[in-house]
Amino acid sequence: MKKYIAVDLGASNGRVIVGNLEEFEVTNRFITRNEQIDGHVYWDIVYIFSEIKKGIKKAFSLYGDEIVSIGIDTWGVDYGLLDESGALLGLPYHYRDSRTDGMPEEVFKTISKESIYMSTGIQFMQLNTIFQLAAMKKEHPALLSVAKHYLSVPDLLNYWLTGVMKNEFSHATTTQLYNPTKREWAWDVIDALGIDREIFGEVVPSGTVLGALSEEVAKELGAPASVKVVTTGSHDTAAAVAAVPALEGENFLYLSSGTWSLLGMESDEPIISEKSMEYNFTNEGAASGKIRFLKNIMGMWIQQECIRWWEKQGEEISFKFLDEETIRESDFAGYIDPNDQRFLKPNSADSPMTQRICEYCEEKGMPVPQNHGQYMAAIYRGLAKVYAFYMKQIEEVSGTTFDHLYIIGGGSKNSILNQWTADEVSAKVSAGPVEATALGNILVQALASGDIADRAEGRALIRKSQEIGEY
Numbered sequence: 001m002k003k004y005i006a007v008d009l010g011a012s013n014g015r016v017i018v019g020n021l022e023e024f025e026v027t028n029r030f031i032t033r034n035e036q037i038d039g040h041v042y043w044d045i046v047y048i049f050s051e052i053k054k055g056i057k058k059a060f061s062l063y064g065d066e067i068v069s070i071g072i073d074t075w076g077v078d079y080g081l082l083d084e085s086g087a088l089l090g091l092p093y094h095y096r097d098s099r100t101d102g103m104p105e106e107v108f109k110t111i112s113k114e115s116i117y118m119s120t121g122i123q124f125m126q127l128n129t130i131f132q133l134a135a136m137k138k139e140h141p142a143l144l145s146v147a148k149h150y151l152s153v154p155d156l157l158n159y160w161l162t163g164v165m166k167n168e169f170s171h172a173t174t175t176q177l178y179n180p181t182k183r184e185w186a187w188d189v190i191d192a193l194g195i196d197r198e199i200f201g202e203v204v205p206s207g208t209v210l211g212a213l214s215e216e217v218a219k220e221l222g223a224p225a226s227v228k229v230v231t232t233g234s235h236d237t238a239a240a241v242a243a244v245p246a247l248e249g250e251n252f253l254y255l256s257s258g259t260w261s262l263l264g265m266e267s268d269e270p271i272i273s274e275k276s277m278e279y280n281f282t283n284e285g286a287a288s289g290k291i292r293f294l295k296n297i298m299g300m301w302i303q304q305e306c307i308r309w310w311e312k313q314g315e316e317i318s319f320k321f322l323d324e325e326t327i328r329e330s331d332f333a334g335y336i337d338p339n340d341q342r343f344l345k346p347n348s349a350d351s352p353m354t355q356r357i358c359e360y361c362e363e364k365g366m367p368v369p370q371n372h373g374q375y376m377a378a379i380y381r382g383l384a385k386v387y388a389f390y391m392k393q394i395e396e397v398s399g400t401t402f403d404h405l406y407i408i409g410g411g412s413k414n415s416i417l418n419q420w421t422a423d424e425v426s427a428k429v430s431a432g433p434v435e436a437t438a439l440g441n442i443l444v445q446a447l448a449s450g451d452i453a454d455r456a457e458g459r460a461l462i463r464k465s466q467e468i469g470e471y
Contacts, residue, residue: 001066002020002067002446003018003019003020003059004018004068004441004442005055005067006018006073006232006441006442007052007055007071007157008236008441009048009154010074010259010437012031012259012304013031014031014032015028015029015030015055015438016051016052016058016059017435017442021442021443021462021465022464023465024435024442026055027059027062028051028052028054030048030051034094040093040098040099041097042090042093042094043091043092043093044091045080048157057220060224064222067224068228068445069229069448070161070213070445071232071441071444072154072157072158072232073154073236073437073441074154074157074171074235074236075153075235076095076236077095077127077128077174077175078092078132079129079152079156080151081144081149081199082147082148082151082156083146083147083148083149084148086159086165088156089146092153092156096127096344099139100126100127100131101126103126103132103134103138107130107131107134113277115188115192116130116189117277119179119188120176120178120180120189120283121283122173122284128174128175129175129176129177130175130177133193133195137193147199149165149199150167150199150200150201151165152172152174155168161229166201166208167200168203168204168206168208168231169203169204170235170284170285170287172185173235173283173284173285177189180272180283180284180285180291181269181272183203185200205231205289206231206285206287206288207230207231207445212228212229213227232441233286233440233444237284238285238287239436239438239440240254240256240408240437241254241256241264241440242287242440242444243439243440243443243458243459244406244436244459245406245432245463245466245468246459247459251402252405253265253391253394253402253405253427254266254405254407255387255405255421256408256437257300257408258409258410259299259300260299260301261296261297261298261383261411262292262297263295263387264281265394265402266288266290267283270291271283271293271398279295279397281393282296287440293398298338298339299383301343302338302343303376305353306353308347309347309352309353310372321372325371325376326376326380326416327373327416329376329377330416332374332377332378332381334361335361335366335378335382336378336379337360338382339386342360343356354369380414383421384423384424387424388421388425403427404428404429405429406430407432408431408432408433412431412434413431418471419471429471431470432466432467432469434466439462443455446458
């Protein structure tokens with residue numbers, strides 16, 4: 001049976017998976033390591049690439065000629081810059097690096113917020129590529145001046161595998177430097193920032209066959225010459241949404257639930273208006289070539305940081321324990337707004353996430369969490385409420401009513417949050433598949449190779465093979 005290799009990189013962990021839409025296995029699991037150097041946070045991209053190669057090599061040792069192609073998806077907005085010879089100019093910055101603090105306001109002095117949004121349709125967040133590049137222009141203009149190529153993280157990894165430089169559509173749209181209406185780079189924004197147009201290369205659709213592995217890499221990995229590298233839905237949310245197990249023609253919203261929560265709809269065209277800008281919605285590329293009109297919401301990151309803090313204090317935390325405690329505290333009345341900017345940054349010695357949650361509840365006149373279950377209740381209730389709030393805004397802006405919400409990704413395993421979300425929203429809630437990103441990655445590869453006829457066939461296979469919960 002034909003198999004595909006899906007490299008799925010999240011902001012915390014990476015996996016290399018081999019299989020198809022009916023069954024698959026992990027051949028390597030690793031931390032997507034980042035390092036702090038001289039006050040800045042960078043991705044250890046060389047280590048990440050070496051772990052990817054380990055997983056790919058193992059997949060070929062197991063299945064060899066059964067493997068058709070390789071596809072890579074990652075988190076959005078981050079990138080590498082290369083010189084004219086194709087050499088990487090330094091480690092890619094981490095999107096949570098502090099150099100973008102205050103950069104949106106700096107950029108708006110040069111080009112208005114309205115102009116940027118009407119050109120790109122992208123939600124304003126200080127971590128967006130536009131503000132990262134503006135920070136580099138301000139702090140390291142000499143380095144930026146020698147850059148000849150911009151490649152997103154998955155584009156860079158694809159280049160190292162194949163020697164081919166292309167920019168994949170879904171990831172390019174996350175930069176806030178791409179015009180989804182004209183289907184080209186947002187040259188007006190790029191010119192206003194004073195960034196060289198020449199670094200931005202050709203944007204190709206999701207599912208583009210880049211070509212074979214380079215001779216050197218193929219030899220290192222033990223790969224047959226027939227294997228191709230495909231630009232899957234290179235942004236991990238685009239990959240995940242490709243795997244939503246919806247029926248053809250169904251009117252649905254999706255919620256990709258993980259470190260971030262991405263709540264949105266599929267649209268044939270961008271939805272860019274004064275109202276969508278006021279509500280700060282975003283128009284990102286879908287693997288199908290359509291638009292994912294959505295809201296970025298800080299998701300399980302807040303929970304994860306609480307757990308990391310407790311573990312740093314020497315506690316042993318299990319999800320079974322947390323769930324039991326949360327159920328016991330389900331009547332706790334305090335809750336947070338997960339999109340409050342105080343929750344964006346990682347724990348620090350003087351400002352752990354738990355302290356910020358307490359400060360928020362106290363400021364809003366709500367009960368302050370006193371135990372683990374109450375912290376989780378405050379997070380989950382806050383998420384459920386904000387999902388319902390933004391769902392109504394999507395309906396208002398799009399003029400569409402939705403009766404089905406699909407929760408996909410790792411967060412779909414959280415049955416407490418799923419139920420509380422169903423309690424808040426006026427729609428049926430389905431949860432799963434958990435491995436939506438990997439399955440969507442594989443689905444796009446299967447389409448590119450002609451092994452399935454269309455996305456509907458792929459989604460039908462996912463419905464048949466994966467566990468989908470109903471709430």
